[in-house]
Amino acid sequence: MSMMTEIFHRTPVQCDSKCDSMSDHDHRLFCLQLPSSFQVVPRKVTHNMPISTTINMPDATVTLYPHFYSSDEATSIYTQLLNETQWLQQEIFLFGKRILIPRETAWYGDKGACYIYSGISLEPKPWTLTLMRIKERIESDVQSTFNSVLLNHYRNEKDSVGWHSDDEPELGNNPTIASLSLGAARKFQFQHKVDKRRVNIHLTHGSLLLMGGATQQFWKHCLPKSASATGSRINLTFRWIIHNNRIARE
Ligand SMILES: O=C(O)CCC(=O)C(=O)O
Numbered sequence: 001m002s003m004m005t006e007i008f009h010r011t012p013v014q015c016d017s018k019c020d021s022m023s024d025h026d027h028r029l030f031c032l033q034l035p036s037s038f039q040v041v042p043r044k045v046t047h048n049m050p051i052s053t054t055i056n057m058p059d060a061t062v063t064l065y066p067h068f069y070s071s072d073e074a075t076s077i078y079t080q081l082l083n084e085t086q087w088l089q090q091e092i093f094l095f096g097k098r099i100l101i102p103r104e105t106a107w108y109g110d111k112g113a114c115y116i117y118s119g120i121s122l123e124p125k126p127w128t129l130t131l132m133r134i135k136e137r138i139e140s141d142v143q144s145t146f147n148s149v150l151l152n153h154y155r156n157e158k159d160s161v162g163w164h165s166d167d168e169p170e171l172g173n174n175p176t177i178a179s180l181s182l183g184a185a186r187k188f189q190f191q192h193k194v195d196k197r198r199v200n201i202h203l204t205h206g207s208l209l210l211m212g213g214a215t216q217q218f219w220k221h222c223l224p225k226s227a228s229a230t231g232s233r234i235n236l237t238f239r240w241i242i243h244n245n246r247i248a249r250e
Pocket residue numbers: 150152161166179188203221222223235237
């Protein structure tokens with residue numbers, strides 16, 4: 001599609017539990033077939049709109065863009081972020097003991113967009129050009145605004161993040177969080193807080209997972225260690241931080 005043209009945006013078909021076990025290719029064929037009553041929504045874009053699919057989860061609004069970035073674009077961004085980012089392996093206190101968290105992290109964003117999780121207090125580093133470009137691309141495609149990003153670097157299959165919800169007060173009610181994956185594909189899991197059902201999503205190189213609505217209120221998520229050897233993976237979660245007791249975007 002050409003620059004700044006009107007395009008027709010496909011309304012995705014709902015996925016079901018079969019998605020867990022599908023390859024990307026099969027998943028696209030299965031989930032993105034047009035229903036007979038599909039709607040066409042004219043929309044202005046400056047580049048190809050990525051294909052998206054809604055994940056069928058009660059009490060949640062979760063959308064997956066399996067190829068948000070092409071493989072070449074994703075590889076170039078991955079390499080830049082790996083080299084440019086000021087990675088740090090943070091320490092937390094657990095049962096009175098200091099432990100290193102099993103991944104490297106970094107926090108970038110607008111001045112004042114501070115974030116506290118697991119007892120770690122993060123002051124944002126100023127946006128780099130690479131991060132600003134990614135943020136603007138995501139904002140334009142998902143129609144949301146972000147003022148900060150948490151980067152996680154999983155060096156190998158032993159690195160992970162445990163069960164949690166992104167529900168800290170500074171994220172406000174029903175936050176929209178855009179999660180970009182680069183590098184090795186890993187399994188990402190959701191678990192419903194009440195009925196305990198689980199949904200697994202295979203997050204591949206260049207994919208974007210958008211979590212909105214009541215997702216954080218009703219679901220936890222984690223990135224478990226992997227039983228088989230994997231290469232390194234970088235994940236970016238773009239967020240909107242409410243700070244100074246007022247909404248920063250005002
Ligand atoms: O690496 C991921 O896909 C998940 C990261 C995550 O859950 C978080 O940053 O809160």
